[in-house]
Amino acid sequence: MTKLRWGVIGAGGIADRRTIPGMMLADNAELIAVMDANKEAAERVKEKYGALAAYDNEADLLARDDIDVVYIASPVFCHKPQVAAAAAAKKHILLEKPMGLTVADSEEIYEMCKKAGVKLGIGFMMRYHAYHQKMKEIIQSGQIGEIVSCRGQLTCWYPKMEGNWRQDKTKSGGGAMMDMGIHCIDLIQYITGLKAEKVFAFADNGTFGYNADDSSAVLMQMENGAKVFVDANFNIPDIAAKCFLEFYGTKGSILANGTISQVEGGTVEVIIADDSLGYDAAQNRVDNGPVKMEAELGNMYQKEIENFGKYILGEEAEIVSPEDAIFNQKIVETAYGVAETGVCTKL
C-alpha cells in the first residue's frame, strides 16, 4: 500500500484532538511533520504522534521534499495565505472548513490550487459518518418518498474569551452559523442530493456580546421546494443540545439524535409509512413504527484522510469538492446578508 506523507499546518486544535488520531489509523497515511504558530504546541504534537519534525512557520514545513500533502487546520483567516504557500510548494491540500473568510476568498483558494496543479479537498468530515451514508442511501433510493422538510441543529457553549479568533468575524468569517451551521447545511444537501435555492435567516449576538453570531437560524427552500431549517448556537449548554438531524418525506422520515458530532455515534430512527393507508381524519398515526438504524460505526477523520489519499493516488474515493464547499459558503454569506436586510434571497 502506498503511504502518502502528510504535513499538518495548525496542529494544536482539531488536528491534535481528532484529525491526526484519524491519520494514525489511516492505511495510506504517514505523518511526517507538524507546524503550529505556537512552537510549544507543535513540539507537543510532534512528540505525541512521533512525527519527524515540528515547526513554527509553514515555509520550513513546506520546504521538505518528503511531504506530499498537507492538512491545513489553522484559524480561518490563515487559510488563504497558507493554501497559496502550499500550492506554490506543489503540495496537495486537505483544507478545513469553512474554506475561507468569504466566497471570494474561497474561489481564489480554488483557483490557486487549479493553477498549481495540486488537489484540494475540504474538511466536511461528517459526510463520512456511517449513519449519514446510510441516510443518503435510504433517501436517494426514494424509500421515504419526496423530501419535503429537513432540520439540522449544531450548538455548543462558547462564552467570550479574550483574543479568540472564532469570536471575531474578521478572523473567522462568522460565528455559530459559519462555524457549525455550515456542517448541517453541507450534510442536508449531501444526504438529500438537493441544492438550496432560496435563503432566509436571522443571526446576531444576544448572549455574549462578541463580534460574531452566537445565535443563528437559517431557512432554506431547496430546488424541489422542500423547506430546511438549520439552527446553530454558541449560547446553549452542550448538555442541553441534541444536535438533531431530521428528514421528512412523503412516505416517511429519518430522525437522528447526536449524529452531528465529532464522534461517529448517536441514534437514528427510520419511519416508513404504510402507503396503503389513506388520510387519517382521526390522526391515529398508524404506521409501521420506527426502526432503529444499524451501521458499522468507525472514525470519520480516518475515512476523510484515507479518501483524500485515495483521491491523490487516482483511486476510487469520495472527497468533499471545493465546488460544494464554495456553495456552502455562499449560502452562509447570503444568510448573513439576509439577517441584515430581512429580505429572502435567491442564491
Ligand SMILES: NC(=O)c1ccc[n+]([C@@H]2O[C@H](COP(=O)([O-])OP(=O)(O)OC[C@H]3O[C@@H](n4cnc5c(N)ncnc54)[C@H](O)[C@@H]3O)[C@@H](O)[C@H]2O)c1
Ligand atoms: N471538521 C471538524 O471537525 C472541525 C472541528 C473544529 C474546527 N475545525 C476547523 O479547523 C480549523 C481550526 O479550528 P480549531 O478549532 O482547531 O482552532 P483552535 O484555535 O483550537 O486551534 C488552531 C491552532 O492553530 C494554531 N495557529 C494559529 N495561528 C496559526 C497560523 N498562522 N499558522 C498555523 N497555526 C496557527 C493555534 O496555535 C492552534 O494550535 C478551522 O477552520 C475550524 O473551522 C474543524
